[in-house]
Amino acid sequence: MSRLLLRTDLAPAPPPPSNGSGGRRADAQLASGLPRADTLVCSRANRPYAPGVSGLQPPPVSLRCPPMSNRVINFNAGPSGLPLPALERAQKEFLDFQGTGMSIMEHSHRGKDYESVHNEAIKLLTELLGVPDTHQVLFLQGGASHQFAMLPMNLRTEEHAGDYVLTGAWSQKALDEAKIVGKPAVAADTAVEGKFTRVPKQSELKLSANAPYVHITSNNTIFGTQFFDFPNTGNVPLIADMSSDILWRPTDVSKFGMIYAGAQKNIGPSGVTVVIMRKDLIEKSRKDIPKVLRYSTHAKENSLYNTAPTFAIYMVRNVLAVLKDMGGLPALEKQNRKKGEILYAAIDQSSGYFKCPVEKESRSVMNVVFRLPSEPLEEKFVSEAKKAGMVGLKGHRSVGGIRVSQYNAVTVEAVQKLVGFMDTFRKANG
Numbered sequence: 204m205s206r207l208l209l210r211t212d213l214a215p216a217p218p219p220p221s222n223g224s225g226g227r228r229a230d231a232q233l234a235s236g237l238p239r240a241d242t243l244v245c246s247r248a249n250r251p252y253a254p255g256v257s258g259l260q261p262p263p264v265s266l267r268c269p270p271m272s273n274r275v276i277n278f279n280a281g282p283s284g285l286p287l288p289a290l291e292r293a294q295k296e297f298l299d300f301q302g303t304g305m306s307i308m309e310h311s312h313r314g315k316d317y318e319s320v321h322n323e324a325i326k327l328l329t330e331l332l333g334v335p336d337t338h339q340v341l342f343l344q345g346g347a348s349h350q351f352a353m354l355p356m357n358l359r360t361e362e363h364a365g366d367y368v369l370t371g372a373w374s375q376k377a378l379d380e381a382k383i384v385g386k387p388a389v390a391a392d393t394a395v396e397g398k399f400t401r402v403p404k405q406s407e408l409k410l411s412a413n414a415p416y417v418h419i420t421s422n423n424t425i426f427g428t429q430f431f432d433f434p435n436t437g438n439v440p441l442i443a444d445m446s447s448d449i450l451w452r453p454t455d456v457s458k459f460g461m462i463y464a465g466a467q468k469n470i471g472p473s474g475v476t477v478v479i480m481r482k483d484l485i486e487k488s489r490k491d492i493p494k495v496l497r498y499s500t501h502a503k504e505n506s507l508y509n510t511a512p513t514f515a516i517y518m519v520r521n522v523l524a525v526l527k528d529m530g531g532l533p534a535l536e537k538q539n540r541k542k543g544e545i546l547y548a549a550i551d552q553s554s555g556y557f558k559c560p561v562e563k564e565s566r567s568v569m570n571v572v573f574r575l576p577s578e579p580l581e582e583k584f585v586s587e588a589k590k591a592g593m594v595g596l597k598g599h600r601s602v603g604g605i606r607v608s609q610y611n612a613v614t615v616e617a618v619q620k621l622v623g624f625m626d627t628f629r630k631a632n633g
Contacts, residue, residue: 276617279595280424280570281447282467284612288528289471289521308514312507320517321507327523331450331531334479335457341478341498342506342516347373347446347465350476351380354442354461357488357498358415359385365442366390366414368434371399371423372601373444381418390417398602399426401565408434416440416460422448424468424608425599427572428565433458440484448569449477450526450611452536460484466515468569469610471522474515526611535611542609542618543568549622556629557605571607572598581605584628591624593617 277284300307303316310317325340334340343349354377355364364385367378369392381387388411391403410417417436422429424447434441440460449464456462461480467473478498485502494500500508529535547566550557550573559566559573575581581604585597598604609618 276593276613276620277595278593278607278609278613278621280468280599280606280608281465282473283469283595283608283610285472285518286522286525286612289518289525292521292524293518307517310513312511312513317513317517320513320520321505321511324516324520324523325505327520327527328477328479331523331526332454332456332479337483338456338479338481339485339502341480341501342511342519343476343478343501344474344512346473346476347444347463348376350444350463350478351377352384353496353498354416354418354463355381355384355387356492356496358440358484359489360413360415362386363388363411363414366409366411366417366439368403368408368417368419369394369399370402370420370428370430371426373423373425373446374418374420377418377420377444388414398560399423399428400560401562402428402430405432405434410436410439412439414439416442418442418444420444422446422567422569424570424606425602427559427561427567427570427606429567429569431564440481447608447610448567450532450535451539451569453532466519468608471519472515474512475519477519538615539568539609539611541615542613543571545615545618545622546571546607546609549625553625553629556633557625569608569610571609572602572604574604578603580632583632587628588621588624593621593624 274287297306299305300310300316303310307317307320312318312321321342324342328334328340343353345353359365359381364381364387366388367374367381368390369375369378378387378389390408390410393399393401393403408417417434417439419430419434419441421433421443422445429448433443441458442461442463443459444464445454445462446465447468449462450469454462456479459479459481461478461484463476463478464470465473466475466477470477480498480502482502485498488498490497490499495509526532526535543566547559550559550571557573557575559571561567561572575584581598584605588594588596596605596607598606607618607621
């Protein structure tokens with residue numbers, strides 16, 4: 204890991220004019236014998252940054268970074284934790300990307316240095332998911348919420364704006380956007396008194412023969428439900444919002460007309476949205492909408508029609524490289540299922556102290572939700588967990604309770620630590 208170095212034995216620079224408070228502060232600092240705060244050097248590049256100072260020859264003295272003992276276990280639902288090696292790689296390259304003398308954030312999105320990162324991210328995602336030649340990977344902006352509107356704008360017909368399977372708050376929001384631009388239909392709705400505790404069976408779906416697509420939300424972060432077997436929609440393209448469970452296991456992309464996902468859970472940081480779309484659907488997308496809202500516009504320009512979220516895509520590249528090194532999606536599925544087994548066993552074996560409201564066949568592996576005997580106990584649970592180094596456990600404000608988001612970056616050991624805390628808390632507060 205690169206270090207930030209501070210030269211402590213430099214000859215002072217000529218003092219700046221003392222015509223302002225900034226100049227007087229600089230003079231005072233030099234007079235005190237303290238090292239100048241602007242004489243920093245990166246140990247990897249060994250290039251000092253010292254405005255107004257020349258002839259810096261003496262060797263630097265290292266200010267080593269403190270150990271990473273203050274890293275918490277991050278159970279946030281999104282933005283969420285990222286693999287530490289991906290963050291460390293960004294830290295190493297932050298000031299000087301591959302010897303170019305500048306950060307990747309400072310590079311032009313049209314330049315070869317950024318373009319290599321951009322294309323590597325596409326290549327890694329294609330490799331990990333096994334994206335077939337019939338589909339194209341796009342990096343867009345606006346989050347999954349933007350796709351709620353962009354999807355029906357591009358694929359609706361005059362008669363129909365898609366069949367929607369309602370399994371939670373996000374699928375409802377997607378339907379609401381489709382209603383603004385067209386005439387969607389509800390293929391299924393599993394809500395009972397405003398709560399979603401399962402995903403529908405194939406036999407419950409009421410699909411329209413003339414629908415341009417069928418839309419599902421594969422995993423529901425708020426209510427903790429997940430599709431493990433995707434609907435069979437026949438010749439109608441299946442569209443999936445996979446924002447919270449993409450890359451958790453191998454997926455047959457060829458079965459989908461389009462997959463989209465906000466990156467900030469399993470792929471990278473917030474700021475970029477992944478779209479994997481069938482090329483024939485891109486070609487048939489509507490042309491009577493603004494260019495920037497057309498999938499065809501971004502596909503033609505390799506997602507560089509306008510300035511891309513370059514740093515977010517760079518971080519996606521870093522995360523995907525780590526996932527590949529971990530053994531790819533088969534290895535991740537094994538790890539993710541183990542985490543789910545450990546946590547749900549702790550809930551089910553707590554003699555009713557912890558209660559999961561989701562039907563077992565629909566229980567999410569990514570977002571595990573449960574309740575304690577009272578809301579005050581839930582607040583205490585969240586507070587004491589934070590003191591123990593575990594954050595992000597408070598349930599969504601619309602439903603309350605506890606939510607454990609255990610995406611790819613969350614280790615089995617982290618879940619085991621949580622389970623140990625749960626047992627201790629139950630015995631002390633039962």
